């Protein structure tokens with residue numbers, strides 16, 4: 001039986017079941033790994049994300065009343081991603097290969113509100129999902145490498161070269177820098193992200209303010225290091241400390257504007273950022289597998305490669321469930 005479910009109005013038992021399903025996925029093939037906490041999942045499912053994607057809508061599969069799998073759909077309020085829905089399908093390991101994933105995917109169009117493209121960003125290399133996605137008509141559009149930095153010692157941060165200065169803040173951007181911050185974030189457009197249609201580079205002052213509001217509503221802390229050259233934006237890096245586990249931070253966007261590349265400024269801003277992260281013992285980040293310069297830069301700061309995953313895509317009209 002497939003039915004719709006809203007996390008906000010779901011019963012306590014259904015919420016806990018959703019958490020159990022995602023937890024089983026998180027630890028599969030990773031003995032000893034801690035599953036995500038219930039609070040961390042509830043925060044993710046209840047808040048708009050960084051790119052304006054709304055809290056997840058669900059369809060769930062049940063057996064004897066209990067949830068054994070779900071498909072989650074997120075649509076964005078940002079005009080740049082008005083065509084796109086992010087979809088994740090998860091089935092309890094003990095209930096796989098019985099058509100449950102396919103049945104859940106069949107329930108997805110009802111949640112799409114007219115979105116014409118579907119992408120899933122959590123297809124781990126070598127996992128059943130790789131085969132499932134191919135069997136259901138999705139194609140791989142990009143490959144990402146996840147890296148982690150744990151129990152790190154702080155890197156040396158040199159002074160910025162002549163003409164450059166660093167500005168850093170926690171929480172909301174000061175009004176005088178918010179425009180420069182949006183402009184610097186937009187220079188990420190030329191980072192390699194394969195053929196995804198996800199647009200992460202239409203930042204405006206309003207967009208930055210919305211991301212800040214989403215972050216603080218989810219109990220996160222957001223740090224920014226902005227690099228200026230003669231008061232014009234030259235680079236930026238953004239990190240969010242997780243609300244539910246303040247020892248973990250996620251390194252989000254880093255960009256250096258084309259005119260300022262090749263001078264070690266990317267490393268400078270990221271190294272400077274690490275000095276800001278009081279109380280953080282683990283930093284996670286994701287970079288396109290094709291972006292060797294950024295992967296290498298992260299390794300030079302002590303990050304280790306963790307795993308590779310793919311983004312897969314299908315047109316809604318071409319789905320053959």
Ligand SMILES: CC(C)(COP(=O)(O)OP(=O)(O)OC[C@H]1O[C@@H](n2cnc3c(N)ncnc32)[C@H](O)[C@@H]1OP(=O)(O)O)[C@@H](O)C(=O)NCCC(=O)NCCS
Nearest residue numbers: 088089090091096097098099100101102128129131132135
């Ligand atoms: C991906 C996933 C949702 C598939 O669920 P499922 O209920 O097993 O999928 P189905 O039974 O509908 O499988 C449909 C087809 O996909 C392919 N497939 C699914 N799992 C496969 C596997 N382990 N190996 C090879 N092919 C597989 C097959 O072609 C299968 O048809 P068949 O069983 O008739 O051969 C499930 O493996 C899962 O929850 N994985 C963890 C979560 C995840 O990685 N999600 C990815 C993000 S979308």
